[in-house]
Amino acid sequence: MSKAHFGLIGLGVMGENLVLNAERNGFSSVVYNRTFSKTQDFLNGRGAGKSIQGAKDLQDFVNKLERPRRILMMVKAGAATDAVIQKISPYLQEGDLLIDGGNSQFADTERRVAELESKSFGYIGMGVSGGAKGALEGPSMMPGGTKSSYDAIESLLNKMAAQVDDGSCVCYIGPGGSGHFVKTVHNGIEYGIEQILAESYDLMKRVSGMSGEQMANVMSYWNQTEELSSYLVEITETCLRTKDPVDGDDLVEKIMDKAGQKGTGLWTVISALELGAAVPTIYASLNARVMSSMKSKREEAQLILKGPSIENFDLGDISNGMSPLMDAVVLSTIASYAQGMEILSIASAEYNYNLEMPSIAQIWKGGCIIRSKLLKRIQDAFNNDPQLSNLLLDPWFADQINRRLPGLAKVISCASNSGIPVPCFSSTLDYINSFRTSRLPQNLVQAMRDCFGSHTYERVDKEGDFHTEWLN
Ligand code: NBP
Numbered sequence: 377m378s379k380a381h382f383g384l385i386g387l388g389v390m391g392e393n394l395v396l397n398a399e400r401n402g403f404s405s406v407v408y409n410r411t412f413s414k415t416q417d418f419l420n421g422r423g424a425g426k427s428i429q430g431a432k433d434l435q436d437f438v439n440k441l442e443r444p445r446r447i448l449m450m451v452k453a454g455a456a457t458d459a460v461i462q463k464i465s466p467y468l469q470e471g472d473l474l475i476d477g478g479n480s481q482f483a484d485t486e487r488r489v490a491e492l493e494s495k496s497f498g499y500i501g502m503g504v505s506g507g508a509k510g511a512l513e514g515p516s517m518m519p520g521g522t523k524s525s526y527d528a529i530e531s532l533l534n535k536m537a538a539q540v541d542d543g544s545c546v547c548y549i550g551p552g553g554s555g556h557f558v559k560t561v562h563n564g565i566e567y568g569i570e571q572i573l574a575e576s577y578d579l580m581k582r583v584s585g586m587s588g589e590q591m592a593n594v595m596s597y598w599n600q601t602e603e604l605s606s607y608l609v610e611i612t613e614t615c616l617r618t619k620d621p622v623d624g625d626d627l628v629e630k631i632m633d634k635a636g637q638k639g640t641g642l643w644t645v646i647s648a649l650e651l652g653a654a655v656p657t658i659y660a661s662l663n664a665r666v667m668s669s670m671k672s673k674r675e676e677a678q679l680i681l682k683g684p685s686i687e688n689f690d691l692g693d694i695s696n697g698m699s700p701l702m703d704a705v706v707l708s709t710i711a712s713y714a715q716g717m718e719i720l721s722i723a724s725a726e727y728n729y730n731l732e733m734p735s736i737a738q739i740w741k742g743g744c745i746i747r748s749k750l751l752k753r754i755q756d757a758f759n760n761d762p763q764l765s766n767l768l769l770d771p772w773f774a775d776q777i778n779r780r781l782p783g784l785a786k787v788i789s790c791a792s793n794s795g796i797p798v799p800c801f802s803s804t805l806d807y808i809n810s811f812r813t814s815r816l817p818q819n820l821v822q823a824m825r826d827c828f829g830s831h832t833y834e835r836v837d838k839e840g841d842f843h844t845e846w847l848n
Contacts, residue, residue: 564719
């Protein structure tokens with residue numbers, strides 16, 4: 377049998393679909409999975425009748441691959457990825473290329489790129505987004521590592537990726553762990569948008585008393601607007617329309633209100649704090665998941681901590697453009713993207729990643745979970761002004777903010793008068809109001825720090841560092 381073009385390790389949800397995608401695009405493949413029965417099940421099931429061979433062990437796996445080998449690992453991030461690298465390394469030869477498509481922490485990828493490349497193997501850390509369907513039909517892929525390693529797999533990735541009007545949803549991101557860094561930030565933005573849609577649902581249900589069907593209609597309306605048309609709005613409509621097959625009630629109402637966080641949202645926030653990037657909307661979404669996980673404490677607190685009753689308030693309906701609620705959703709979504717792009721631009725300078733903002737927006741336009749029409753505007757904004765310091769300053773986005781800020785403020789006031797938490801909406805308003813305020817009250821913070829700790833302060837009227845004996 378002739379040698380296969382492409383090897384895959386890890387037949388989980390993602391690996392299985394990615395190898396079917398590669399095979400469909402003309403790359404004969406060989407698959408290996410730690411538990412061999414999964415390989416057999418796959419070859420007898422979805423992999424049957426295709427140019428896909430199985431391998432029982434890693435020796436057999438590498439023997440079945442043409443050289444230089446191109447091997448994609450789709451295993452659990454962390455220790456499992458290190459274990460696979462350690463086990464396969466003795467079988468690799470100079471020029472072979474390992475690609476980690478899992479959700480690895482970017483610092484791990486930096487370490488692995490250095491280690492593997494010192495042994496003359498290529499190593500690519502590649503973020504993959506799109507879930508099972510995206511993996512099969514065309515995901516968005518964010519590969520980072522040395523450019524020559526990327527060049528060796530460019531044609532494969534170009535064919536496998538989602539396609540949009542201006543190309544495929546993959547490009548060389550940059551050196552080291554940059555691909556996984558960009559994927560991490562992608563997931564941080566995703567956390568933000570999911571929470572924003574959840575907050576809009578909570579308000580529509582509790583303030584306006586809307587049914588699942590009515591809320592789904594709002595999502596359908598939003599999905600036809602330039603500002604909100606996106607995959608996440610589309611699937612929110614589906615979730616809201618879906619009925620429990622047992623009794624026909626809205627299924628979403630039967631789901632426990634506890635959301636997990638697998639790591640990438642947390643890593644986004646940690647990276648942002650380390651880099652000095654302000655990401656309050658994304659942070660609020662992470663914190664909302666943490667709060668949601670405290671179910672029993674919240675049940676206890678509800679009996680003790682009393683709040684106001686629900687205020688009668690018009691959040692809008694489809695006939696009036698769903699304003700002001702749509703204002704809140706649009707501005708918070710814009711803030712999530714703006715904060716994500718801000719982390720990327722600071723990281724690019726700090727870690728010498730040399731990230732291309734328009735290209736990143738371009739490869740997120742298809743295949744991935746945060747794909748949306750807004751990304752075309754983001755791509756244009758960074759193309760029009762490569763030095764753009766914050767997305768909110770682009771004329772199109774600035775116009776959105778200037779028109780929609782009063783609506784966002786009204787929604788937050790209704791929520792707070794009704795005792796309904798809207799952490800992403802509130803953080804967005806504070807973010808925008810802080811950003812557009814040239815003089816913030818941190819002069820007083822600096823005075824206090826100098827008062828108790830002689831930390832010194834700068835003055836607005838002259839150069840230098842100053843100290844005052846405040847307590848004399
Ligand atoms: P999982 O994250 O559930 O990983 C399952 C695979 O990892 C199986 O093949 C399993 O082998 C293998 N594995 C584990 Br667990 N420990 C191993 C070890 N010590 N040595 C060798 N293999 C090991 O699968 P997934 O959901 O397909 O995700 C794969 C990667 O892609 C993850 O890093 C994930 O974060 C990332 N990702 C997932 C999605 C998604 O939507 N699911 C999207 C984007 C990225 P076994 O069969 O023998 O247990």
